[in-house]
Amino acid sequence: MVTLTHFLILSFILFSIGVAGVLLRRSIIIVLMSLELIFNSVNISLAAFSYYLQTLNGTVLVVFNITVAAAEVAIGLAILVNVYRSRKSINVEELNDMRY
Amino acid sequence: MEQIFFYIFSILAIISAVMVVSVRNAVHSAFYLIVCFLQVAAIFILLRAPFLAAVQVFVYVGAVMVLFLFAVMVLDIGKEQFKEHLHTQAIPAIVTVIALFATMGYLVSQGRITVPLGKFTEEALSKNTEVIGKSLFTQYIFPFEVVSLLLLIALVGAIVLVLKEKKGKQA
Numbered sequence: 001m002v003t004l005t006h007f008l009i010l011s012f013i014l015f016s017i018g019v020a021g022v023l024l025r026r027s028i029i030i031v032l033m034s035l036e037l038i039f040n041s042v043n044i045s046l047a048a049f050s051y052y053l054q055t056l057n058g059t060v061l062v063v064f065n066i067t068v069a070a071a072e073v074a075i076g077l078a079i080l081v082n083v084y085r086s087r088k089s090i091n092v093e094e095l096n097d098m099r100y
Numbered sequence: 101m102e103q104i105f106f107y108i109f110s111i112l113a114i115i116s117a118v119m120v121v122s123v124r125n126a127v128h129s130a131f132y133l134i135v136c137f138l139q140v141a142a143i144f145i146l147l148r149a150p151f152l153a154a155v156q157v158f159v160y161v162g163a164v165m166v167l168f169l170f171a172v173m174v175l176d177i178g179k180e181q182f183k184e185h186l187h188t189q190a191i192p193a194i195v196t197v198i199a200l201f202a203t204m205g206y207l208v209s210q211g212r213i214t215v216p217l218g219k220f221t222e223e224a225l226s227k228n229t230e231v232i233g234k235s236l237f238t239q240y241i242f243p244f245e246v247v248s249l250l251l252l253i254a255l256v257g258a259i260v261l262v263l264k265e266k267k268g269k270q271a
Contacts, residue, residue, distance in 0.1 A: 002106045002146070008208050010110045010143070014117055014136075016201040021121030023193035029126050029172060033133050036164065037117055040140045043152075051147045051225075055218035059232055060240050062152055066159050067247045071254030073164050077171045078261035084175045 007048035014041035028083070028090045032076050039069045106146055113139035126172045130165060137161050151229040 014037055021034030043062045050058025084090055116139065119132040137160040144153040220231070236244055 002103050004213070005208060006106060006110075007143070007147070009205070010113070012201060012204045012208070013114055015204075016197050017114070017117045017121060019200060020193065020197045023196065024190060025121060027126065029168065029175075030121065030129055033120055033129055033168065036133065036160070037120060037136065040137065040160075043156075044140060044143055044147075047144055047147045047149050047152055051149070053213065053215060053217060054220045056220050056231060056235055059149055059152060059228070060235055062149075063155060063232070063236070064243060064247050066155055067251060070159055070164060071250055073167055074254045074258045075261070077167055078258040080171060081175065081262055090175070 004048055004052040008045055011041045011045035011048070014038075014044070026092050028080050028092055028095075031092065032073065032080070035076075036069065036073070039065065102146065106143075109139045109142045109146070113143070127169070130168050130172060133168070134161055134165050137165070148225045149228055151232050 018034045018037035018041060021037065022031050025031055025034065043065055046058040046062050046065070048058075050056060050062075080090065083095065087094065089095075113136050116132045116135040120129045120136060123129050123132065137156060141153040141156040141161075144150075144156060225231075
Protein backbone atom coordinates (compact mmCIF):
# COMPACT_ATOMS: atom_id res chain seq x y z
CA MET A 1 0.00 0.00 0.00
CA VAL A 2 1.40 3.37 -1.02
CA THR A 3 0.62 5.95 1.66
CA LEU A 4 0.66 9.74 1.73
CA THR A 5 4.03 9.63 3.49
CA HIS A 6 5.63 7.86 0.50
CA PHE A 7 4.58 10.64 -1.86
CA LEU A 8 5.56 13.37 0.61
CA ILE A 9 9.03 11.88 1.08
CA LEU A 10 9.50 11.62 -2.71
CA SER A 11 8.41 15.25 -2.94
CA PHE A 12 10.87 16.27 -0.21
CA ILE A 13 13.76 14.43 -1.87
CA LEU A 14 13.04 16.18 -5.18
CA PHE A 15 12.68 19.53 -3.37
CA SER A 16 16.04 19.08 -1.63
CA ILE A 17 17.74 18.15 -4.90
CA GLY A 18 16.23 21.28 -6.48
CA VAL A 19 17.42 23.52 -3.63
CA ALA A 20 20.89 21.93 -3.87
CA GLY A 21 20.91 22.70 -7.60
CA VAL A 22 19.95 26.33 -7.01
CA LEU A 23 22.66 26.74 -4.37
CA LEU A 24 25.46 24.74 -5.99
CA ARG A 25 25.33 25.42 -9.72
CA ARG A 26 26.60 28.67 -11.19
CA SER A 27 24.98 28.83 -14.61
CA ILE A 28 21.62 30.60 -14.62
CA ILE A 29 20.03 28.09 -16.96
CA ILE A 30 20.74 25.18 -14.59
CA VAL A 31 19.41 27.30 -11.70
CA LEU A 32 16.17 27.81 -13.66
CA MET A 33 15.94 24.05 -14.33
CA SER A 34 16.39 23.39 -10.61
CA LEU A 35 13.54 25.83 -9.94
CA GLU A 36 11.39 23.72 -12.25
CA LEU A 37 12.34 20.65 -10.18
CA ILE A 38 11.16 22.47 -7.05
CA PHE A 39 7.87 23.39 -8.78
CA ASN A 40 7.39 19.72 -9.67
CA SER A 41 8.03 18.49 -6.15
CA VAL A 42 5.46 20.94 -4.81
CA ASN A 43 2.98 19.76 -7.45
CA ILE A 44 3.49 16.13 -6.35
CA SER A 45 2.79 16.98 -2.73
CA LEU A 46 -0.31 19.05 -3.65
CA ALA A 47 -1.69 16.22 -5.79
CA ALA A 48 -0.91 13.66 -3.06
CA PHE A 49 -2.72 15.70 -0.40
CA SER A 50 -5.62 16.16 -2.79
CA TYR A 51 -5.91 12.41 -3.35
CA TYR A 52 -5.50 11.30 0.25
CA LEU A 53 -7.77 14.00 1.74
CA GLN A 54 -10.33 13.26 -1.03
CA THR A 55 -10.79 16.87 -2.06
CA LEU A 56 -10.17 18.48 -5.44
CA ASN A 57 -8.64 21.76 -4.26
CA GLY A 58 -5.05 20.52 -4.55
CA THR A 59 -5.58 19.23 -8.08
CA VAL A 60 -7.01 22.57 -9.22
CA LEU A 61 -4.13 24.37 -7.49
CA VAL A 62 -1.65 22.20 -9.43
CA VAL A 63 -3.25 23.38 -12.69
CA PHE A 64 -2.74 27.02 -11.65
CA ASN A 65 0.77 26.18 -10.44
CA ILE A 66 1.75 24.75 -13.83
CA THR A 67 0.43 27.89 -15.53
CA VAL A 68 2.45 30.15 -13.23
CA ALA A 69 5.55 27.99 -13.82
CA ALA A 70 5.15 28.37 -17.58
CA ALA A 71 4.87 32.17 -17.25
CA GLU A 72 7.89 32.23 -14.94
CA VAL A 73 10.01 30.26 -17.38
CA ALA A 74 9.06 32.53 -20.28
CA ILE A 75 10.04 35.69 -18.35
CA GLY A 76 13.12 34.04 -16.82
CA LEU A 77 14.49 32.95 -20.17
CA ALA A 78 13.80 36.39 -21.67
CA ILE A 79 15.82 37.96 -18.84
CA LEU A 80 18.51 35.30 -19.38
CA VAL A 81 18.75 36.21 -23.09
CA ASN A 82 19.09 39.90 -22.14
CA VAL A 83 21.77 39.18 -19.54
CA TYR A 84 23.73 37.07 -21.98
CA ARG A 85 23.53 39.75 -24.66
CA SER A 86 24.82 42.50 -22.40
CA ARG A 87 27.39 40.47 -20.40
CA LYS A 88 28.38 37.54 -22.64
CA SER A 89 28.19 35.40 -19.52
CA ILE A 90 25.55 33.51 -17.57
CA ASN A 91 27.65 32.83 -14.51
CA VAL A 92 25.71 33.91 -11.42
CA GLU A 93 28.87 34.89 -9.56
CA GLU A 94 29.67 37.58 -12.13
CA LEU A 95 26.20 39.16 -11.87
CA ASN A 96 26.76 41.03 -8.61
CA ASP A 97 25.94 44.64 -9.57
CA MET A 98 22.95 44.81 -7.24
CA ARG A 99 24.88 43.49 -4.24
CA TYR A 100 24.94 45.76 -1.15
CA MET B 101 1.58 -3.90 -7.60
CA GLU B 102 1.02 -0.18 -7.23
CA GLN B 103 3.92 -0.04 -4.80
CA ILE B 104 6.30 -1.57 -7.35
CA PHE B 105 5.34 1.05 -9.92
CA PHE B 106 5.63 3.82 -7.33
CA TYR B 107 9.17 2.75 -6.48
CA ILE B 108 10.17 2.40 -10.17
CA PHE B 109 8.88 5.89 -11.03
CA SER B 110 10.24 7.59 -7.93
CA ILE B 111 13.72 6.03 -8.17
CA LEU B 112 13.95 7.01 -11.84
CA ALA B 113 12.74 10.54 -10.97
CA ILE B 114 15.31 10.92 -8.19
CA ILE B 115 18.18 9.57 -10.32
CA SER B 116 17.32 11.90 -13.20
CA ALA B 117 16.90 14.87 -10.81
CA VAL B 118 20.37 14.20 -9.40
CA MET B 119 21.73 14.03 -12.94
CA VAL B 120 20.08 17.39 -13.77
CA VAL B 121 22.04 19.18 -11.08
CA SER B 122 25.27 17.21 -11.48
CA VAL B 123 26.06 16.89 -15.20
CA ARG B 124 28.20 19.61 -16.77
CA ASN B 125 26.54 20.04 -20.16
CA ALA B 126 23.33 22.12 -20.08
CA VAL B 127 21.80 20.13 -22.97
CA HIS B 128 22.29 16.87 -21.06
CA SER B 129 20.67 18.43 -17.99
CA ALA B 130 17.70 19.48 -20.10
CA PHE B 131 17.23 15.92 -21.36
CA TYR B 132 17.49 14.49 -17.83
CA LEU B 133 14.90 17.07 -16.77
CA ILE B 134 12.55 15.74 -19.48
CA VAL B 135 12.97 12.22 -18.03
CA CYS B 136 12.20 13.57 -14.56
CA PHE B 137 9.05 15.37 -15.78
CA LEU B 138 7.79 12.19 -17.47
CA GLN B 139 8.27 10.24 -14.21
CA VAL B 140 6.35 12.95 -12.34
CA ALA B 141 3.54 12.60 -14.91
CA ALA B 142 3.47 8.85 -14.13
CA ILE B 143 3.29 9.67 -10.41
CA PHE B 144 0.23 11.84 -11.17
CA ILE B 145 -1.38 8.81 -12.82
CA LEU B 146 -0.74 6.84 -9.61
CA LEU B 147 -2.48 9.68 -7.73
CA ARG B 148 -5.57 9.19 -9.94
CA ALA B 149 -5.11 12.55 -11.71
CA PRO B 150 -4.83 11.71 -15.43
CA PHE B 151 -5.68 15.31 -16.36
CA LEU B 152 -2.64 16.56 -14.43
CA ALA B 153 -0.46 13.95 -16.12
CA ALA B 154 -1.60 15.12 -19.56
CA VAL B 155 -1.06 18.78 -18.64
CA GLN B 156 2.35 17.91 -17.24
CA VAL B 157 3.40 16.23 -20.49
CA PHE B 158 1.96 19.00 -22.69
CA VAL B 159 3.13 22.04 -20.75
CA TYR B 160 6.40 20.88 -19.19
CA VAL B 161 7.77 18.41 -21.71
CA GLY B 162 6.16 20.12 -24.68
CA ALA B 163 6.53 23.83 -23.99
CA VAL B 164 8.89 24.52 -21.10
CA MET B 165 11.62 22.10 -22.16
CA VAL B 166 11.50 23.27 -25.77
CA LEU B 167 11.98 26.81 -24.43
CA PHE B 168 14.96 25.66 -22.34
CA LEU B 169 16.59 23.78 -25.23
CA PHE B 170 15.94 26.79 -27.48
CA ALA B 171 17.67 29.09 -24.98
CA VAL B 172 20.65 26.75 -24.65
CA MET B 173 20.91 26.50 -28.43
CA VAL B 174 20.52 30.25 -29.14
CA LEU B 175 22.93 31.38 -26.44
CA ASP B 176 25.60 28.81 -27.35
CA ILE B 177 26.53 28.29 -23.71
CA GLY B 178 27.61 24.70 -24.14
CA LYS B 179 31.28 25.62 -24.12
CA GLU B 180 31.57 27.60 -20.94
CA GLN B 181 29.76 24.92 -18.97
CA PHE B 182 32.86 22.76 -19.02
CA LYS B 183 34.89 25.40 -17.20
CA GLU B 184 32.49 25.43 -14.29
CA HIS B 185 33.95 24.26 -11.00
CA LEU B 186 32.29 23.89 -7.63
CA HIS B 187 30.96 26.84 -5.74
CA THR B 188 32.93 28.31 -2.84
CA GLN B 189 29.75 28.00 -0.78
CA ALA B 190 29.39 24.27 -1.48
CA ILE B 191 29.77 23.04 2.11
CA PRO B 192 27.30 25.53 3.72
CA ALA B 193 24.87 24.80 0.89
CA ILE B 194 25.02 21.03 1.43
CA VAL B 195 24.63 21.47 5.20
CA THR B 196 21.58 23.70 4.59
CA VAL B 197 19.99 21.18 2.25
CA ILE B 198 20.54 18.28 4.67
CA ALA B 199 19.13 20.33 7.57
CA LEU B 200 16.09 21.28 5.45
CA PHE B 201 15.51 17.63 4.50
CA ALA B 202 15.88 16.46 8.12
CA THR B 203 13.40 19.08 9.32
CA MET B 204 10.84 18.15 6.68
CA GLY B 205 11.27 14.43 7.37
CA TYR B 206 10.83 14.99 11.11
CA LEU B 207 7.68 17.07 10.57
CA VAL B 208 6.16 14.49 8.22
CA SER B 209 6.89 11.64 10.62
CA GLN B 210 5.13 13.58 13.40
CA GLY B 211 2.14 14.68 11.30
CA ARG B 212 -1.27 13.01 11.47
CA ILE B 213 -4.28 13.65 9.23
CA THR B 214 -6.99 15.09 11.46
CA VAL B 215 -9.18 16.97 8.95
CA PRO B 216 -12.39 15.28 7.79
CA LEU B 217 -12.09 13.62 4.38
CA GLY B 218 -13.87 15.21 1.42
CA LYS B 219 -16.45 13.74 -0.91
CA PHE B 220 -14.15 12.81 -3.81
CA THR B 221 -13.60 9.12 -3.17
CA GLU B 222 -11.96 6.65 -5.54
CA GLU B 223 -15.19 6.24 -7.56
CA ALA B 224 -15.89 9.98 -7.80
CA LEU B 225 -12.34 10.52 -9.05
CA SER B 226 -12.83 8.16 -11.99
CA LYS B 227 -14.40 11.16 -13.75
CA ASN B 228 -11.50 13.34 -12.60
CA THR B 229 -11.17 15.49 -15.72
CA GLU B 230 -14.88 16.30 -15.87
CA VAL B 231 -14.97 17.27 -12.18
CA ILE B 232 -11.87 19.48 -12.55
CA GLY B 233 -13.38 21.20 -15.59
CA LYS B 234 -16.63 21.90 -13.75
CA SER B 235 -14.93 23.34 -10.69
CA LEU B 236 -12.52 25.42 -12.81
CA PHE B 237 -15.45 27.18 -14.46
CA THR B 238 -17.65 27.53 -11.36
CA GLN B 239 -15.88 27.67 -8.02
CA TYR B 240 -12.50 28.75 -9.37
CA ILE B 241 -13.61 31.10 -12.17
CA PHE B 242 -11.91 34.18 -10.67
CA PRO B 243 -8.44 32.59 -10.21
CA PHE B 244 -8.86 31.12 -13.70
CA GLU B 245 -9.34 34.59 -15.20
CA VAL B 246 -6.45 36.02 -13.15
CA VAL B 247 -4.15 33.25 -14.36
CA SER B 248 -5.14 33.85 -17.98
CA LEU B 249 -4.30 37.55 -17.50
CA LEU B 250 -0.97 36.52 -15.95
CA LEU B 251 -0.17 34.40 -19.02
CA LEU B 252 -0.96 37.37 -21.28
CA ILE B 253 1.33 39.61 -19.21
CA ALA B 254 4.11 37.00 -19.37
CA LEU B 255 3.70 36.75 -23.15
CA VAL B 256 3.88 40.52 -23.67
CA GLY B 257 6.66 40.85 -21.08
CA ALA B 258 8.85 38.22 -22.69
CA ILE B 259 8.49 39.83 -26.13
CA VAL B 260 9.20 43.33 -24.77
CA LEU B 261 12.25 42.14 -22.81
CA VAL B 262 13.82 40.53 -25.85
CA LEU B 263 12.88 43.28 -28.33
CA LYS B 264 14.17 46.27 -26.36
CA GLU B 265 17.76 45.05 -26.39
CA LYS B 266 17.58 44.42 -30.15
CA LYS B 267 16.40 47.98 -30.83
CA GLY B 268 19.16 49.37 -28.61
CA LYS B 269 21.77 47.45 -30.55
CA GLN B 270 20.59 48.73 -33.93
CA ALA B 271 20.51 52.36 -32.77
